Amino acid sequence: MQNKLKNNLGLLGWLSGGRYGAERYAYALHRLSGLGILAYFLMHIFVTGSRVNGKAQWDQTMGFFSSPLFKIGEFMVYLAFAYHAINGIRLIMVELGYMVGRPGLPSFPYSYSTLRQRPLFVVVMVLAAVLMIIGGADFYHMMR
Amino acid sequence: MRESKLWAWHIVTAAIILVLLGLHMGVMHLGAILHALGIGAGHPTHADEVFRRSQQLFFMVTYILLLGAALFHGLYGLRSMLFELSLSKTAEKLIGGLCAVAGFALFIYGGYVAVAVFRLKGV
Numbered sequence: 553m554q555n556k557l558k559n560n561l562g563l564l565g566w567l568s569g570g571r572y573g574a575e576r577y578a579y580a581l582h583r584l585s586g587l588g589i590l591a592y593f594l595m596h597i598f599v600t601g602s603r604v605n606g607k608a609q610w611d612q613t614m615g616f617f618s619s620p621l622f623k624i625g626e627f628m629v630y631l632a633f634a635y636h637a638i639n640g641i642r643l644i645m646v647e648l649g650y651m652v653g654r655p656g657l658p659s660f661p662y663s664y665s666t667l668r669q670r671p672l673f674v675v676v677m678v679l680a681a682v683l684m685i686i687g688g689a690d691f692y693h694m695m696r
Numbered sequence: 697m698r699e700s701k702l703w704a705w706h707i708v709t710a711a712i713i714l715v716l717l718g719l720h721m722g723v724m725h726l727g728a729i730l731h732a733l734g735i736g737a738g739h740p741t742h743a744d745e746v747f748r749r750s751q752q753l754f755f756m757v758t759y760i761l762l763l764g765a766a767l768f769h770g771l772y773g774l775r776s777m778l779f780e781l782s783l784s785k786t787a788e789k790l791i792g793g794l795c796a797v798a799g800f801a802l803f804i805y806g807g808y809v810a811v812a813v814f815r816l817k818g819v
Binding site: 558559562563565566583586587589590593594597600601603604606607610611614630633637640641644647687690691694 | 710721739741744747750766770771773777780781802805806808809812813
């Protein structure tokens with residue numbers, strides 16, 4: 553029998569950072585971006601599947617998705633990807649024990665794993681922002 | 697033990713996706729910039745360009761690998777989120793089963809498309 557605690561917060565437990573700081577909001581955003589990417593990916597499988605019927609069918613499908621509304625949606629997916637991918641690297645590093653330091657007895661001034669990985673968090677957010685800006689420039693070129 | 701193995705695969709597929717989707721995003725979303733700079737081929741979503749890529753062995757293989765890794769990673773992530781809602785054992789089994797069936801079905805469909813388009817080469 554697994555020892556599981558009951559989740560009394562339900563969906564709110566996913567989104568609310570409470571008193572847990574920036575990393576908790578990063579976690580909520582990681583999940584939201586993941587769900588957005590999954591929804592897009594499932595549609596993407598069928599949209600790109602249209603190429604099996606030849607170039608004419610592909611052009612017709614792309615014509616349907618060429619409106620600015622879809623382009624904005626695609627850009628939103630790109631933003632979600634940039635965030636999810638770069639924040640995911642941080643999560644893997646932390647999961648494997650990098651950048652969180654060694655465990656030790658608490659002594660003043662207190663240092664804890666969340667605080668020790670904070671520089672990594674900042675670097676990751678900056679990198680994600682840079683990727684978003686580069687992607688934004690590309691979308692701007694495509695829209696023109 | 698089973699959940700630990702699935703979690704390990706979740707991390708392994710994340711690393712695979714990072715490389716392959718990074719490549720895919722580079723081709724798709726840096727293409728316009730490279731094209732504007734006079735580097736690279738045509739627009740990444742133009743039919744000629746899409747079919748040119750799809751009919752190369754490298755892209756066909758990486759599309760199938762990416763498809764499998766992304767389906768596992770995405771559906772396992774969704775399953776984990778839903779399991780955190782303190783569902784009954786029956787609901788957990790149902791969700792797990794649905795995710796597995798949907799994942800296999802989509803992998804077969806996507807894999808079929810990748811191979812079929814690759815085999816159109818020269819037709």
